Amino acid sequence: MxxxxxxxxxxxGLGVFIIAMRGPHGARAAADAGKPKAPSKPGRRAVTAGIAVMFAVGLTVPALVLAFNGENKASVAVGGLHLNAEQQRGRNLFAQACAVCHTLAAARSYGRTGPNLDVRVGVDIPTPAGRKALVLSAIGEGRARGLGQMPAGLYQGKEAEEVAAFVAKVAGH
Structure with missing residues (x-):
């Protein structure tokens, strides 16, 4: 579509451009009819064609990029990881409360206050279950290390589970 x-x-747009470049018509052509015509410049057609090609490419390339970039659906995170509905909601929640402080490539967040979750969670903890448990613990209990203090209970219940599921899935990718 x-x-x-x-x-x-x-x-x-290309049609309008080509029609505009064809030359005078109507009243102007009739007024110029009695005047001697100047010899046509040999490069005029080439210049007109070149402008038309640049115009077409200038419209077509961005249009194709926009049209075919639609494959980047919300269910795909950085690195081509496919997210389920819970993880997609977790990504949105992460963006609202966590991305300001934490670095996480899949969320396109580059915070400096909190730890880099790609390293701290994604590399240091090898299993998804362990990653999720660590994130749930941090969300529930808070943390007082490093440059800042993460308050306890930023999210609770289902929302905390969704954020933890998202971080456990994408950290380190």
Missing amino acids: VIAIVVTWALL
């Missing part, structure tokens, strides 16, 4: 709309507008 998006491709059809973009292609339609690109062709319409």
